[in-house]
Amino acid sequence: MNFNIMPGDKYPIRYNLFPLQAGYIPLPxxxxxxxxxxxxxxxxxxxxxxxxxxxxxxxxxxxxxxR
Incomplete structure (x- = not known):
């Protein structure tokens, strides 16, 4: 995804992660x-x-x- 943020602006980014295994998983x-x-x-x-x-x-x- 590409977008531009101008100085002083805010752009929240939210995403859902669905883990497929347990343990330490690297984030994107x-x-x-x-x-x-x-x-x-x-x-x-x-x-x-x-x-x-x-x-x-x-x-x-x-x-x-x-049991």
Whole structure:
């Protein structure tokens, strides 16, 4: 998905994740492109890596034993 955000604007992004397995699962990567002189693309990429989590832990489903 591509869209433009103007300075001072907000654009919330929501998505649903449906885990197919338990354990540590990598999250989708967020890539932003910057078109201004005040921040470099490398600085923005480093900020995203430091700020957003890269893994999500999915708890295994509790097993029910019936007798």
């Amino acid at each position: 990567h967020l890539k932003l492109n910057v078109h201004c002189d005040r921040i470099s693309q490398n600085d923005l990429n480093d900020l995203i890596k430091r700020t957003l989590p890269s893994l999500l832990f999915i708890m295994p489903q509790k097993k029910e034993f019936t």
